Amino acid sequence: MTFWEKIINNQIPEAGCSKCVGGKIKIEKEPLGWDIKICDCLYEVEHYKAVRDYINTSNLPKGQLKRNPIKLFRDAIITYQLLENLSKQVLEDGSKWLYLCGTPGTGKTLISLVLAQMLLESEKTVHFTTVTDMLDKLRPSEDFNSREYFEEIKNVDLLILDDIGQEKSSQWVREKLYMLINHRYNECLPIIFTSNKKIEKLKTQISEAVYSRVKSNALFLDLTSDDKRLCQKQ
Numbered sequence: 333m334t335f336w337e338k339i340i341n342n343q344i345p346e347a348g349c350s351k352c353v354g355g356k357i358k359i360e361k362e363p364l365g366w367d368i369k370i371c372d373c374l375y376e377v378e379h380y381k382a383v384r385d386y387i388n389t390s391n392l393p394k395g396q397l398k399r400n401p402i403k404l405f406r407d408a409i410i411t412y413q414l415l416e417n418l419s420k421q422v423l424e425d426g427s428k429w430l431y432l433c434g435t436p437g438t439g440k441t442l443i444s445l446v447l448a449q450m451l452l453e454s455e456k457t458v459h460f461t462t463v464t465d466m467l468d469k470l471r472p473s474e475d476f477n478s479r480e481y482f483e484e485i486k487n488v489d490l491l492i493l494d495d496i497g498q499e500k501s502s503q504w505v506r507e508k509l510y511m512l513i514n515h516r517y518n519e520c521l522p523i524i525f526t527s528n529k530k531i532e533k534l535k536t537q538i539s540e541a542v543y544s545r546v547k548s549n550a551l552f553l554d555l556t557s558d559d560k561r562l563c564q565k566q
Contacts, residue, residue, distance in 0.1 A: 434555030440526035
């Protein structure tokens with residue numbers, strides 16, 4: 333079972349190996365006394381736990397994660413090597429974003445999950461949301477702290493905005509998108525967008541200012557294959 337599968341299936345190992353007891357190595361010191369050294373296996377367990385905690389706060393779709401996105405893409409047409417290259421350009425240097433465009437079922441969300449998984453394994457924070465869900469949470473409510481949520485998504489290490497362009501446009505929507513995207517643009521924080529529409533078709537809907545930042549700052553990947561979900565059902 334892989335590192336990722338152990339986390340998703342809640343089978344994180346306990347510390348303890350042939351070199352230690354519970355992750356601690358007892359070393360005798362002269363003339364009297366003992367010293368304690370932390371074993372590598374304990375660091376590994378702590379890494380498992382840290383990644384698990386980041387997953388639990390990421391809002392990533394758990395059903396998709398159980399399929400192990402990285403494993404699914406090892407032999408995909410969109411090669412794993414390409415995704416690794418995208419990871420280096422987007423995740424390691426937030427001055428570049430990624431815009432995944434394609435019809436439903438072409439793998440846009442799955443690609444974003446692979447890249448999210450790569451970042452989570454480096455113990456970085458990720459937040460996944462559809463744009464419509466995000467905007468719904470940003471509306472004032474007595475039951476939800478929208479201001480705190482906005483600060484969180486503005487500053488998370490990787491923000492994935494799924495299905496941009498499906499939201500109903502308004503002045504308030506355009507302002508919120510501008511505030512969010514402009515902040516991450518200024519702070520060089522990465523964003524992955526997925527959409528059924530090419531960015532040019534969203535120019536009016538998302539405002540000129542947002543369009544300009546995405547257009548000038550993003551790498552664009554156009555997915556034109558058949559709907560994978562429909563193929564799997566046949």
